[in-house]
Structure formats: C-alpha cells, structure tokens
Amino acid sequence: MRYENVKGTRDFLPKEMEKRQYILDVVRETFEEFGFVEIDTPSLEKWEVLSKKDAGGEGILEETYKFEDKSKDLIGLRYDLTVPLARFVAMNKKLPLPFKRYQIGKVWRYGDVSKGRLREFLQADIDIVGAESILADAEVLACASFALKKLKIDFLIRINSRKVLNSIMKKVGIKNEFVNDVLRSIDKLDKISENEVKKELFSKGFSKDVVEKIFEMIRSNSEELNVDGMEELNKLSEYLKLFDIRNFKIDFSLARGLDYYTGPIFEIVSKNKNIGSIAGGGRYDNLIELFSSEKIPATGISLGIERIFEILSDYPKKKRIFVALASEDVFEDAIKIVKMLREKFYVDYDLKGRKLSKQMEYANAKKFSIVIIVGKKDLENNKITIRDMESGEEKKINIKDLESFLENLKV
Amino acid sequence: MRYENVKGTRDFLPKEMEKRQYILDVVRETFEEFGFVEIDTPSLEKWEVLSKKDAGGEGILEETYKFEDKSKDLIGLRYDLTVPLARFVAMNKKLPLPFKRYQIGKVWRYGDVSKGRLREFLQADIDIVGAESILADAEVLACASFALKKLKIDFLIRINSRKVLNSIMKKVGIKNEFVNDVLRSIDKLDKISENEVKKELFSKGFSKDVVEKIFEMIRSNSEELNVDGMEELNKLSEYLKLFDIRNFKIDFSLARGLDYYTGPIFEIVSKNKNIGSIAGGGRYDNLIELFSSEKIPATGISLGIERIFEILSDYPKKKRIFVALASEDVFEDAIKIVKMLREKFYVDYDLKGRKLSKQMEYANAKKFSIVIIVGKKDLENNKITIRDMESGEEKKINIKDLESFLENLKV
Numbered sequence: 001m002r003y004e005n006v007k008g009t010r011d012f013l014p015k016e017m018e019k020r021q022y023i024l025d026v027v028r029e030t031f032e033e034f035g036f037v038e039i040d041t042p043s044l045e046k047w048e049v050l051s052k053k054d055a056g057g058e059g060i061l062e063e064t065y066k067f068e069d070k071s072k073d074l075i076g077l078r079y080d081l082t083v084p085l086a087r088f089v090a091m092n093k094k095l096p097l098p099f100k101r102y103q104i105g106k107v108w109r110y111g112d113v114s115k116g117r118l119r120e121f122l123q124a125d126i127d128i129v130g131a132e133s134i135l136a137d138a139e140v141l142a143c144a145s146f147a148l149k150k151l152k153i154d155f156l157i158r159i160n161s162r163k164v165l166n167s168i169m170k171k172v173g174i175k176n177e178f179v180n181d182v183l184r185s186i187d188k189l190d191k192i193s194e195n196e197v198k199k200e201l202f203s204k205g206f207s208k209d210v211v212e213k214i215f216e217m218i219r220s221n222s223e224e225l226n227v228d229g230m231e232e233l234n235k236l237s238e239y240l241k242l243f244d245i246r247n248f249k250i251d252f253s254l255a256r257g258l259d260y261y262t263g264p265i266f267e268i269v270s271k272n273k274n275i276g277s278i279a280g281g282g283r284y285d286n287l288i289e290l291f292s293s294e295k296i297p298a299t300g301i302s303l304g305i306e307r308i309f310e311i312l313s314d315y316p317k318k319k320r321i322f323v324a325l326a327s328e329d330v331f332e333d334a335i336k337i338v339k340m341l342r343e344k345f346y347v348d349y350d351l352k353g354r355k356l357s358k359q360m361e362y363a364n365a366k367k368f369s370i371v372i373i374v375g376k377k378d379l380e381n382n383k384i385t386i387r388d389m390e391s392g393e394e395k396k397i398n399i400k401d402l403e404s405f406l407e408n409l410k411v
Numbered sequence: 412m413r414y415e416n417v418k419g420t421r422d423f424l425p426k427e428m429e430k431r432q433y434i435l436d437v438v439r440e441t442f443e444e445f446g447f448v449e450i451d452t453p454s455l456e457k458w459e460v461l462s463k464k465d466a467g468g469e470g471i472l473e474e475t476y477k478f479e480d481k482s483k484d485l486i487g488l489r490y491d492l493t494v495p496l497a498r499f500v501a502m503n504k505k506l507p508l509p510f511k512r513y514q515i516g517k518v519w520r521y522g523d524v525s526k527g528r529l530r531e532f533l534q535a536d537i538d539i540v541g542a543e544s545i546l547a548d549a550e551v552l553a554c555a556s557f558a559l560k561k562l563k564i565d566f567l568i569r570i571n572s573r574k575v576l577n578s579i580m581k582k583v584g585i586k587n588e589f590v591n592d593v594l595r596s597i598d599k600l601d602k603i604s605e606n607e608v609k610k611e612l613f614s615k616g617f618s619k620d621v622v623e624k625i626f627e628m629i630r631s632n633s634e635e636l637n638v639d640g641m642e643e644l645n646k647l648s649e650y651l652k653l654f655d656i657r658n659f660k661i662d663f664s665l666a667r668g669l670d671y672y673t674g675p676i677f678e679i680v681s682k683n684k685n686i687g688s689i690a691g692g693g694r695y696d697n698l699i700e701l702f703s704s705e706k707i708p709a710t711g712i713s714l715g716i717e718r719i720f721e722i723l724s725d726y727p728k729k730k731r732i733f734v735a736l737a738s739e740d741v742f743e744d745a746i747k748i749v750k751m752l753r754e755k756f757y758v759d760y761d762l763k764g765r766k767l768s769k770q771m772e773y774a775n776a777k778k779f780s781i782v783i784i785v786g787k788k789d790l791e792n793n794k795i796t797i798r799d800m801e802s803g804e805e806k807k808i809n810i811k812d813l814e815s816f817l818e819n820l821k822v
Contacts, residue, residue, distance in 0.1 A: 003460055003498050003702050006486050009453035011499050014512065017449035035731065035759025038428035042420035042531050043454065043517060049414055067478030070521050075417050087414050088422050096776040098762050101425065106454060110481050120453050131762040139762065146753075242746055291414050320446065335653055342557075348446025351509050351542040351550065365507040 008111070008119030020122075022315040023151065023308055024104060027124050030147035034139065036102040036126050041084040043106065047074035052290050055083050057259030059184045063109040077108035081125040082260070082284065082300060089129050090292035097130025097296070104305075115191070118306055125281075127300030129288065134232055137264045137283055138239030140301045144268060144279050145245050147303065153311055154271040155278065157248035159236060162261045162282070163229025164252055165218075171227070172213045174206075182206070186218065186255040190269075190276055218253040225252075229263070236264055260284040266301065270311050278307040321406070322368040323349040324359040326375035334374040337384070337399070341372075345406060364389065370409065372402070419522070419530030431533075433726040434562060434719055435515060438535050441558035445550065447513040447537050452495040454517065458485035463701050466494050468670030470595045474520040488519035492536040493671070493695065493711060500540050501703035508541025508707070511550075515716075526602070529717060536692075538711030540699065545643055548675045548694055549650030551712045555679060555690050556656050558714065564722055565682040566689065568659035570647060573672045573693070574640025575663055576629075582638070583624045585617075593617070597629065597666040601680075601687055629664040636663075640674070647675055671695040677712065681722050689718040732817070733779040734760040735770040737786035745785040748795070748810070752783075756817060775800065781820070783813070 005011065012020060031038075051061055056079055065077040078084050081103045089095065104124045111117045126143055128136040141157060148155050165186075169179045185200045194215065201211045223230055233250055240248055256265045265282030281301030288296040321341060325334050334349060341347045348368070350359050356373070363371045373385040384402065387394045388409075397405055416422065423431060442449075462472055467490055476488040489495050492514045500506065515535045522528045537554055539547040552568060559566050576597075580590045596611045605626065612622045634641055644661055651659055667676045676693030692712030699707040732752060736745050745760060752758045759779070761770050767784070774782045784796040795813065798805045799820075808816055 003501055004457065005453060005502075006455040006457055006480075007482070007484070009455055011453070011502070012451040013503070014448035014450055017451055020451070021449065032729070032757045033753040035733075035757060037425035038432065039425055040423040040428055040431070042416060042422070044417040044420055044519075044531060046415065046417055065478070065480065067476070069417075069476065071418070073418070090414055091416075091422070092424070096773055100759065108455075120455060128762065133762055133764065136762050242743065243750070318443070322446075332653065339654070342444040346443045346446060348511065351539065351544055351547050353544065362507055 008113045019315050020309055026150050027147045031102040031126055034143040036100045039101050039103055041088055043077055044075050045078050045084055047076050049087050050076045054259055059257055063111055065108050079109050080107055081123055085127055086288045086291050089288050099129040102126045122305040124303040124305055129298045130296055132297040134235045135239055137236055137299045142243035144301045155268050156271055157268050158251040158254045159248055159266045160251055160254040161229035161233055161264045164227045167227035168217045172210050180259050183255040184257055187257040221250055221252050256282055260287040262286055273311050275307055275310055279303045319369040320346045322363040322371045324371050324373045325350055326356050326373055330374045330376055333379055419524045430726050431720055437561050438558045442513040442537055445554040447511045450512050450514055452499055454488055455486050456489050458487050460498050461487045466671055470668055474522055476519050490520050491518055492534055496538055497699045497702050500699050510540040513537045533716040535714040535716055540709045541707050543708040545646045546650055548647055548710045553654035555712045566679050567682055568679050569662040569665045570659055570677045571662055571665040572640035572644050572675045575638045578638035579628045583621050591670050594666040595668055598668040632661055632663050667693055671698040673697055684722050686718055686721055690714045730780040731757045732781045733774040734783045736761055737767050737784055741785045741787055744790055
C-alpha cells in the first residue's frame with residue numbers, strides 16, 4: 001500500500017525548510033522593527049465565528065473545513081488570520097489601542113488543487129487595530145514592503161479602495177446587496193481572463209451593458225471618474241512616498257475577495273514571476289464590531305509565505321560540520337570535540353560505527369560544508385584533519401586552534 | 412452575543428508570545444547545533460495514516476479529530492509528529508540515513524479539558540531515523556537536555572525500556588495481545604493515583620494478584636529482576652554520562668502511552684513544578700515499516716512547548732522604542748527618525764495624532780522601554796529628548812548621536 005499526503009497538502013524537505021525559515025526570520029524581524037508584537041490564536045475556531053455574516057463572506061465559507069468535534073460542537077479550521085484577530089480583540093477589551101499585532105500561522109482553504117494551490121498554507125499577517133488614519137494603512141504597506149525588499153524581491157504594490165469600487169457600482173446601478181457578488185467575480189481577474197470574468201457576471205444575471213460599463217470604469221484608473229475614496233487613495237500615496245515607497249500604482253480593477261473590506265485595499269505582486277499576489281490586505285472598519293459592541297477601525301496585510309518561497313531563489317545557507325572517526329578507538333575523543341564545537345557550530349557525527357570511507361560518502365550526500373577527521377595518530381600530536389567539502393582541500397591543525405579556525409571559515 | 416475560543420484552545424497575548432518565541436529560538440538553535448535539520452508536514456493527514464494498526468494505537472485515536480473533507484475523504488488532525496514522520500520517511504526513500512530531523516508544530520488531541528490540558532498544543536520533536544545504536548537514543552536525550560539547560564530548567568530524566576516492561580508482563584503471565592492495554596493504564600501513573608490505575612486494571616479484567624505483582628516489579632527498578640532490556644539501559648546510561656548528563660534515573664514504572672515504542676523510552680520531568688512531563692519519547696523500530704516495505708529503526712523525543720512555557724519564569728525581554736511627537740508639525744522629521752532607527756531597533760510612533768500627554772500614557776501602558784520625544788525647538792538645535800521609561804530619567808542628545816546612544820543602552 002502506498003501512503004500519500006492529503007490532497008492539496010505537502011511536506012517540506014530540510015533544504016526547503018532552511019529557505020522557509022530564512023524568509024520567516026526576515027519577516028519576523030521586520031515586523032518587530034516596525035513595532036508590531038506577536039499573538040497566536042488557535043487553528044480551530046467555532047463555526048459561529050468563522051461564518052459570522054459580513055466577515056469573510058460566502059465565497060470563503062464554501063472553501064472552509066468544517067466539522068463537529070466529539071461533543072457535537074460545530075468548528076472549523078481558520079481560513080485567514082483576520083477574523084480570529086477580530087474575535088481576539090473583542091475578547092481582550094483592555095488592550096491599549098492602537099494595537100499593532102503580527103501573527104504567523106497556517107490557514108486552510110479547500111481550493112482548486114489543479115491550479116497548484118495548496119489547501120494548507122502559511123500566512124504572516126500584520127494588522128493595526130484602533131487607528132482610523134490612512135497613516136496606518138501606509139504603515140502596514142511600508143512594513144510589508146521593507147520585508148520584501150530585505151528578501152530582495154522585485155515587486156509592485158497595487159492599491160485601490162472599496163469606496164471607489166462601491167462608488168463605481170452605484171454609478172452603473174448595481175444594488176447594494178449585489179455589490180459583493182460582483183466584486184468576488186472581479187477579484188478573479190488575476191486568475192482567469194477578463195472574458196471569463198464577464199461570462200461569470202452574465203451568468204450571475206448582470207446585463208452586458210452593465211458589465212461593459214463596469215469594466216470601462218475599473219480599467220480607467222482615472223480621477224476624472226469623480227468617485228468616492230480618491231482622497232483617501234491620494235493620502236495613502238503621499239504617506240507611501242514619505243516611507244520612500246514608489247513602486248505602487250492605483251488600480252481600480254483590484255477587488256480582493258473577502259467581504260469585510262471597507263476602505264483602501266492593496267495587493268503586492270512579483271514583477272518577475274506571474275504567480276498571483278504575494279501579499280494582500282486592506283482596511284476593515286466594520287469587522288471587529290461584528291464580534292464586539294464597539295466600532296473599532298482596523299487595517300492590515302497578509303504575506304503569503306508559500307508564494308514568497310516560490311519566488312525566492314537565493315538565501316544564505318548554514319555551514320554544517322561532520323566529525324568523522326578514522327577508527328572506532330577514537331570515539332571518546334571525537335565526542336569531546338563534538339561537544340566542544342556544538343557550543344558554536346552545527347555539528348553531526350557518525351551514529352552507526354561506519355568505516356571512514358562510508359562516513360565520507362554520507363557527509364558528501366548530506367552536503368556538509370566541512371568534515372573534521374579524528375584519527376588515532378593525529379590525536380597523539382593533538383591534531384585533527386579538516387576537509388573543506390566544496391574545495392576538497394585538507395589541512396591538519398592543532399585541536400586548540402580548531403574553534404578559531406572554524407570561526408574564520410564562517411566569514 | 413459573547414464569542415469564545417473552541418473549548419481546550421486558547422489565545423496567546425504578546426507578552427506570552429515573546430516568552431514562547433524565546434523558548435522556540437533556544438530549542439531550534441540547540442537542535443541545529445546537534446546536527447538536526449528541519450522538515451514540515453501538514454496538520455492534516457489521511458485517516459488511514461493516523462489509524463494505521465500498531466501506530467499511535469487505540470488510546471490516542473479516541474482523542475483524534477476526524478472528519479470528511481468536501482470530497483468525502485476521511486482525514487484527521489495529527490495527534491503527534493512521529494507518525495507523520497514515519498509516512499514522510501516511507502515517501503522519501505532516497506534520504507541518506509541516518510536522517511536526523513526536527514519539526515516544530517501544533518498537534519491536536521481531544522483530551523480532558525478539566526485537567527487544564529489543551530486540545531491544540533505545540534510540540535518540538537527531534538528524531539533519528541536509521542540508526543539502531545543506543546548512541547542515537549543518547550543523542551536525542553542529550554540534545555533535549557541541552558535545550559532545557561540553556562532555558563535554565565531544573566529537570567530529571569526518567570528512562571525505561573519497553574523490553575523491560577514486556578519482560579515483566581511475560582513474567583506475571585500477561586498475554587501479548589493485552590500488553591499495550593496494561594501499559595496504557597500504567598502510563599496514567601503521573602496523572603492519577605496508583606490506586607486508581609489499579610482499579611482501572613481490575614475493571615479491564617486483570618486479577619488482583621496479577622496487578623499487585625506488576626506493581627511490585629515496576630516499583631523495584633532492580634537489575635535483580637533479571638529482565639530483558641537491562642543491557643540497553645546500562646548502555647544508554649553510559650552514553651549519557653559521556654555527554655555529561657547525570658540527572659537521570661532508571662524507572663520501571665515509566666510506560667509512555669503510545670503503542671509504537673519498542674526499546675528505550677524516556678520522559679523528562681520538572682524538579683520544581685509538578686505539571687506532568689515536559690518531554691517524552693523513545694525508540695520505535697517497527698513504526699516506519701508499517702508505511703514502508705523496509706524495516707528502519709528510529710528513536711526520538713518530543714518537547715512539550717506549552718509545559719516548558721508554564722515552568723519558565725525568566726526570559727530576556729526585547730527593548731522597544733516609542734517616538735513621540737511634541738506637536739503635529741514635527742511629523743515629517745519624526746518619520747525620518749523612525750525610519751533611521753528601524754534599521755536596528757524595534758520602533759513605534761503615534762498613528763492617531765494624539766497630544767504628547769496621551770502618547771506618553773500609551774507608551775507607558777504598552778511598556779515601551781524608551782521614548783524619544785521629537786519637539787520643534789529641539790529640532791532647530793538638531794536635538795531630541797530621550798526618556799528611559801523604567802528610571803523616568805530624561806536626557807537631551809544630538810540626533811546624530813542617537814543611534815550610538817541607543818546601542819550602548821542595549822548592552
């Protein structure tokens with residue numbers, strides 16, 4: 001019998017995890033530099049939280065894992081980190097506001113696997129709760145930008161506003177209750193073609209005339225349309241420049257799929273690889289109110305770690321050392337060297353009592369950077385042999401000089 | 412309406428996350444020093460993997476979250492990181508062995524909430540796959556010990572062997588097929604009293620005579636019992652001493668609840684706080700074979716991060732800086748200072764256009780270590796005011812000296 005992963009999920013090998021961990025370290029450090037603090041919420045949320053009207057919305061609930069636990073409570077796996085944050089804020093009313101939090105964690109969506117989308121993936125979110133100023137929107141965008149810059153990713157920020165979109169919808173005569181439905185279709189523009197989106201809108205019952213008018217307007221990006229929300233977008237542009245960010249453009253065709261957005265919305269795309277957005281977010285001034293009695297404005301952005309992982313080709317690799325035993329009788333001395341080196345380095349040794357040649361094969365297959373060979377005769381002279389696995393060069397050095405020798409190698 | 416967490420799950424506040432992150436950083440660094448490399452596997456596993464006969468066993472399956480996804484596939488949330496590792500190894504046959512991997516992730520068990528046990532909790536596991544030598548068992552124990560030592564936790568390692576327990580069971584006449592059932596009861600010894608365990612065994616149909624004999628033997632810890640597995644335990648003791656580990660004891664009453672163990676088993680308990688084990692594991696030489704056609708020996712240990720979190724009282728706190736604006740007209744200058752400082756420090760500033768007094772209240776409530784006050788007049792002389800929030804001391808310094816001043820404060 002062959003065993004497999006659950007469809008839409010995957011394992012990550014050590015080489016991949018080294019890269020992922022590098023991304024997370026950079027992202028986490030940047031979040032902290034921008035004054036965000038970390039929280040964690042459970043993967044499991046009550047269904048009544050996830051399905052709250054006007055939270056994520058119908059579109060996302062269709063993709064949400066939902067089940068009864070053993071006491072018949074209806075629960076689900078979170079589909080994002082924003083709705084749980086809203087619940088968290090409602091349950092922690094004494095938090096001094098603004099509350100700038102980050103959270104890094106898995107989310108689950110039962111999406112279309114055929115398009116290479118994972119059903120379990122990692123998000124890194126920053127949100128600012130309790131600040132109505134557009135400065136807060138600029139702050140989350142600046143923070144996300146700096147993280148991506150540190151990762152040397154070439155990107156473009158697309159910004160729009162739900163107010164602009166609502167205003168366009170009003171102008172073409174779409175009733176309030178159908179607006180989200182239209183936006184969910186428009187949101188698919190970076191996954192399917194414009195014609196396919198139009199077809200979807202026709203099939204939802206919107207007329208050719210209305211649909212064409214919508215596309216004319218969202219493709220114009222023009223201030224002359226005289227829509228609401230432009231003032232906000234201009235303010236956001238101003239603040240972004242203050243943070244030295246110039247790689248952004250206003251794009252009326254950006255919609256974002258979740259129902260809870262109320263103001264500016266944004267998305268970050270890679271300039272080099274066409275793999276959808278690598279970050280997305282926006283302002284959601286009404287979401288927290290759904291869980292709390294108070295109206296608390298909020299804005300945030302979510303970095304898609306899996307997507308960033310796909311784009312990133314270069315990252316610093318860790319130097320690892322393998323201590324090889326030339327013969328069994330040096331075992332205790334080798335362990336002493338291993339213990340000493342582990343205070344500063346990443347060190348492994350033979351656990352199987354293999355011959356030296358087999359140990360070298362293993363060290364090679366495992367891509368250790370350096371092998372230290374411990375031999376009986378060398379030990380008598382307080383020496384060991386160091387082999388650089390990349391160059392193949394070997395060198396005998398005194399044991400007492402080993403640490404400083406390796407430290408210099410590190411640079 | 413009041414919203415709540417799913418029963419048995421909890422949120423972690425920023426202060427708690429700073430502590431958790433510190434623990435994870437130390438643990439991760441130690442794992443790497445010992446030559447372990449990281450993998451990740453999905454939270455979701457196929458039910459046929461989790462429920463594989465002789466894997467975790469019946470006891471754990473009763474506590475496992477199980478549900479159908481939208482395509483009616485039966486899946487579950489992993490209850491540990493070991494069974495997924497066995498599947499991973501079976502699916503990656505080209506891995507050079509021994510494979511020393513670590514994994515840090517959430518696991519889910521529908522356990523008894525009344526005893527303060529969480530249903531979603533974080534484990535950090537190290538395992539060595541493909542090494543039959545007891546040296547590998549010593550290696551995982553040494554690694555776990557070093558991580559706990561770095562965290563300044565006072566602990567004791569209890570070691571036993573399934574071979575010892577099986578031998579005892581044989582001596583008192585327990586049939587093979589009932590052994591795991593007996594061990595699952597004995598495993599409860601650190602959660603319920605000896606009398607309650609005995610009662611449970613009576614109710615399972617074992618006679619008073621047999622149960623008393625079992626307890627006599629598991630309480631003896633004596634080599635004179637002449638049971639199998641003692642040679643292994645002595646070898647393990649020897650290796651542990653080689654790694655400078657002396658805080659361990661052989662304890663025949665240690666059973667471990669999972670079915671898959673075959674050799675040495677171990678558990679680490681806190682000396683100061685009675686909160687159950689903070690780490691546990693053992694050798695499982697038959698588990699991987701269940702998923703693969705090959706027999707591949709393995710051993711490992713799992714650190715319970717939530718338990719370590721409970722024990723740890725002291726950890727290094729991060730210094731955070733708040734930049735306060737004395738008046739609105741210094742906004743652009745303040746942003747310049749924020750941008751500069753963020754290259755090295757954790758920096759926040761006012762997002763709400765509040766008065767200075769309100770900003771100071773906020774900085775105080777949020778426990779910032781340092782506040783930098785940017786004022787119009789000071790700026791004219793290229794100065795800013797620095798306030799140490801712990802001592803209350805204030806000092807005016809030149810802006811160009813700001814960075815080096817803060818760096819010295821850090822030490």
